[in-house]
Amino acid sequence: MRTAAVVGTGLIGTSVALALTAQGVTVYLRDTDVTAVRTAAALGGGLAETPPGPVDLAVLAVPPARIGATLRQCQQADLAHSYTDVGSVKEQPLRDIEELGCDVARYIGGHPLAGRERSGPLAARADLFDGRPWVLTPSKETDTETLNRALEMVALCRAVPVVMEPRAHDHAVALVSHAPHLVSALMAARLEGAADTATRLAGQGVRDVTRIAGSDPGLWIEILGANATAVADVLAGLADDLGETIAALRALAAEDEAKRSGGVDGVTGILRRGNAGHARIPGKHGAPAARYEAVPVVVGDQPGELARLFADVGASAVNIEDITIDHSPGRPAGLIELMVDPAAAEGLVHDLRRKGWNVQR
Known part of the structure; x- marks a missing residue:
């Protein structure tokens, strides 16, 4: 070309x-x-x-x-x-x-x-x-x-x-992209009228779920409009699961032991299905999903701190497979979770502590 x-x-x-x-x-x-x-x-x-x-x-x-x-x-x-x-x-x-x-x-x-x-x-x-x-x-x-x-x-x-094929593509993206975007937007919409005392507690979980909710609505209405039926089919299945989960959660609060037991089974079932679905998402480079171990490190919010941490991890000959950052509200620091090979985790913790890092483990 x-x-x-x-x-x-x-x-x-x-x-x-x-x-x-x-x-x-x-x-x-x-x-x-x-x-x-x-x-x-x-x-x-x-x-x-x-x-x-x-x-x-x-x-x-x-x-x-x-x-x-x-x-x-x-x-x-x-x-x-x-x-x-x-x-x-x-x-x-x-x-x-x-x-x-x-x-x-x-x-x-x-x-x-x-x-x-x-x-x-x-x-x-x-x-x-x-x-x-x-x-x-x-x-x-x-x-x-x-x-x-x-x-x-x-x-x-x-x-x-x-x-x-075009149809197979549209059904696939409805499942892995378009419906998740709407779910993210729906969850973020719950925050619109929330009290400040609630939003100040926002941690990495809600940040992960709502991250893509900040995208341009004008662009997304065109995308969703062109794939509306496939997206609606995915959300209909999700709505059924939500209804069952709500009923199970209500049962968890019941005084009747049998109802409470049924609620435990219902919520446990959806969590296990979530585990199974999450395990099907490909890992790095399209390989099967791998299990990593988290090494949480407190890092100050100053220039060069993250680079210094990465350099110290590299000096320990450990590869960082993934990373998340949870910003601490009200403090000039963040919790960095380094995802590494489980076999390398203990050695990395020892090396980082020896170099003065605050490892939360």
């Missing part, structure tokens, strides 16, 4: 442009927002000009509802030999494309499963897709050359290609 065009210079589009440019591809940028194009170009994402002829591949980084119309415009202008998109739903855009009479053979749906809470070109990163799944959804008409160009683009962005 020598040339590409990116239509839409928000977070994802500009990140694609930066990744391709870093691999030596000449990228041409388009957007109805002139400022966004100029920003993406200034960041090194490519050229804010019209290509002299059709590029190898055009990436349509526009909302799902606009993919069909944008593809038709680009094909009428002969912008590229092949086209893909980065929309988070695939069935509805494909139907739009077919109804608009686009050349479906030269189009393949795409969806990189990567993003950030921030939006816009200034939030873009060339390494945003490193090691992340990038779903490609060829239709029955998609030609081999278009599939190969899309696969090459995914490789240049250092992502991992996953080929799926």
